[in-house]
Amino acid sequence: RTVYVNGQYLPEEEARVSIFDRGFLMADGVYEVTSILNGKLIDFAGHAARLERSLKELEMAAPATTEELLEIHRELVKRNDIDEGMIYLQITRGNPGDRDFAFPDPETTPPTLVMFTQSKPGLAANPVAQKGLKIISIPDIRWGRRDIKTVQLLYPSMGKMMAKKAGKDDAWMVEDGTVTEGTSNNAYIVSGNAIITRALSNDILHGITRAAVLRFAREAQMEVIERDFTIAEAQAADEAFITSASAFVMPVVEIDGAPVGTGTPGRIALRLREIYLDESLKTAI
Numbered sequence: 001r002t003v004y005v006n007g008q009y010l011p012e013e014e015a016r017v018s019i020f021d022r023g024f025l026m027a028d029g030v031y032e033v034t035s036i037l038n039g040k041l042i043d044f045a046g047h048a049a050r051l052e053r054s055l056k057e058l059e060m061a062a063p064a065t066t067e068e069l070l071e072i073h074r075e076l077v078k079r080n081d082i083d084e085g086m087i088y089l090q091i092t093r094g095n096p097g098d099r100d101f102a103f104p105d106p107e108t109t110p111p112t113l114v115m116f117t118q119s120k121p122g123l124a125a126n127p128v129a130q131k132g133l134k135i136i137s138i139p140d141i142r143w144g145r146r147d148i149k150t151v152q153l154l155y156p157s158m159g160k161m162m163a164k165k166a167g168k169d170d171a172w173m174v175e176d177g178t179v180t181e182g183t184s185n186n187a188y189i190v191s192g193n194a195i196i197t198r199a200l201s202n203d204i205l206h207g208i209t210r211a212a213v214l215r216f217a218r219e220a221q222m223e224v225i226e227r228d229f230t231i232a233e234a235q236a237a238d239e240a241f242i243t244s245a246s247a248f249v250m251p252v253v254e255i256d257g258a259p260v261g262t263g264t265p266g267r268i269a270l271r272l273r274e275i276y277l278d279e280s281l282k283t284a285i
């Protein structure tokens with residue numbers, strides 16, 4: 001695989017980042033994951049806009065313009081001959097040459113930019129969508145700026161492991177009695193024809209797939225309600241599902257051992273998955 005690091009395209013074995021990089025020592029970095037379908041980037045503009053916001057919120061310098069980032073994305077997709085999969089981008093606050101809590105001067109410590117592709121043949125036709133996910137609920141004990149897409153992913157990793165140990169697929173996180181989001185996705189329930197999902201705030205990541213799916217749902221005359229919901233309400237709902245750049249729209253069929261609806265993927269979730277794949281391909285670049 002050819003990867004990108006700080007201006008260079010290299011075989012992955014040759015790519016290097018300093019042990020003093022603040023991404024490594026302090027999880028001081030942000031990232032984006034963009035999906036690739038038919039060799040094209042899905043919603044690149046959305047990911048680029050969120051990246052810009054994450055950098056700004058953390059007072060971190062941008063190592064490249066959006067146009068330059070697009071060029072690198074395309075070059076990596078081409079060099080690795082990716083038809084379906086993901087492309088990962090990470091920007092950390094660079095290597096100040098020592099360990100110190102204070103942010104280094106970006107003039108002397110430029111950010112580190114790393115990018116690599118992940119080939120996932122069959123991503124769009126993922127058979128898991130016909131089966132649905134079984135999830136557990138866990139307390140949300142993350143920090144208070146979940147709207148910034150940082151590489152601080154230890155708790156989401158622990159959440160995935162808790163699910164795995166319980167023989168389930170994933171976890172939804174709960175704070176003050178209501179669901180915030182999934183470990184790596186946004187959470188939804190369906191009641192009648194209404195799609196219910198938590199409103200945007202610092203409590204959740206502002207999913208790029210979430211924005212697109214809600215827009216497509218409204219365009220298809222479905223009702224969208226942005227509000228908190230509990231696990232009990234989700235268990236009693238007609239349907240449940242998640243969205244993310246790599247899962248697109250994925251039905252949830254069981255929560256903490258209780259079936260959701262009929263315990264099979266919901267009609268609206270599957271329809272939204274279809275619409276999302278169709279519509280987002282039209283604007284892929």
Ligand code: PMP
Nearest residue numbers: 184185186205207208209244245
């Ligand atoms: N919430 C969290 C915590 C996530 O990690 C992700 C995926 N990165 C999402 C939501 C979904 O965001 P997106 O649709 O932009 O992939």
